[in-house]
Amino acid sequence: DAGITQSPRHKVTETGTPVTLRCHQTENHRxxxxxxQDPGHGLRLIHYSYGVKDTDKGEVSDGYSVxxxxxxxxxxxxxxxxxxxxxxxxxxxxVGRNLSNYGYTFGSGTRLTVV
Amino acid sequence: xxxxxxxxxxxxxxxxxxxxxRCNYSSxxxxxxxxxxxxxxxxxxxxxxxxxxxxxxxxxxxxxxxxKKSETSFHLTKPSAHMxxxxxxxxxxxxxxxxxxxxxxxxxxxxxxxxxx
Numbered sequence: 001d002a003g004i005t006q007s008p009r010h011k012v013t014e015t016g017t018p019v020t021l022r023c024h025q026t027e028n029h030r031x032x033x034x035x036x037q038d039p040g041h042g043l044r045l046i047h048y049s050y051g052v053k054d055t056d057k058g059e060v061s062d063g064y065s066v067x068x069x070x071x072x073x074x075x076x077x078x079x080x081x082x083x084x085x086x087x088x089x090x091x092x093x094x095v096g097r098n099l100s101n102y103g104y105t106f107g108s109g110t111r112l113t114v115v
Numbered sequence: 116x117x118x119x120x121x122x123x124x125x126x127x128x129x130x131x132x133x134x135x136x137r138c139n140y141s142s143x144x145x146x147x148x149x150x151x152x153x154x155x156x157x158x159x160x161x162x163x164x165x166x167x168x169x170x171x172x173x174x175x176x177x178x179x180x181x182x183k184k185s186e187t188s189f190h191l192t193k194p195s196a197h198m199x200x201x202x203x204x205x206x207x208x209x210x211x212x213x214x215x216x217x218x219x220x221x222x223x224x225x226x227x228x229x230x231x232x
Binding site: 033035040041042043044045048058090103104105106107108109 | 124149151157158159160161164205219220222223224225
């Protein structure tokens with residue numbers, strides 16, 4: 001999607017290795033989110049950020065950490081990848097505090113396979 | 116607490132026939148509701164949103180949804196399905212933390228729409 005890119009698009013990694021996924025935006029939006037998508041579960045929030053160095057946990061945060069040192073970048077790290085973290089990861093951004101006026105813009109996703 | 120339930124995991128229609136994707140929500144606040152669409156191997160695209168204005172909301176590609184507070188529903192409809200509508204659809208409710216300083220989206224589990232020629 002325009003203004004938000006995720007990298008890498010695909011990754012295969014081994015159990016126990018650390019993995020970092022990157023979300024980059026050019027919209028200067030304050031809010032950024034990491035979701036994972038799994039069959040039968042829809043999207044579940046992992047972590048989100050409401051500003052530089054301001055982050056908080058979502059509903060499935062165990063085994064994940066995030067960092068946001070610049071407005072444009074939001075990094076998701078799997079500290080020691082496990083097979084249960086095989087998933088499609090989506091980054092999203094939103095423009096404002098009042099979500100009644102805005103939806104989210106999603107990236108194209110990162111497909112991660114842990115073997 | 117907010118939650119959303121999509122009543123069908125899979126819906127199959129013939130091209131040219133109406134589409135109905137059902138969604139019920141639970142919210143202790145006046146909710147904002149959204150429908151997103153995801154085509155295969157793609158990201159999510161916003162179809163439409165309800166934000167406490169008109170209860171009948173029109174979206175892109177001929178879709179619309181009606182907010183019914185008495186039924187706690189926000190069903191997605193389209194009069195005539197097209198092959199390109201085949202995708203997965205997510206009903207979403209916004210979650211407002213106390214004070215409304217930040218919202219997060221709560222996703223339904225998705226409804227996969229198949230369109231037969």
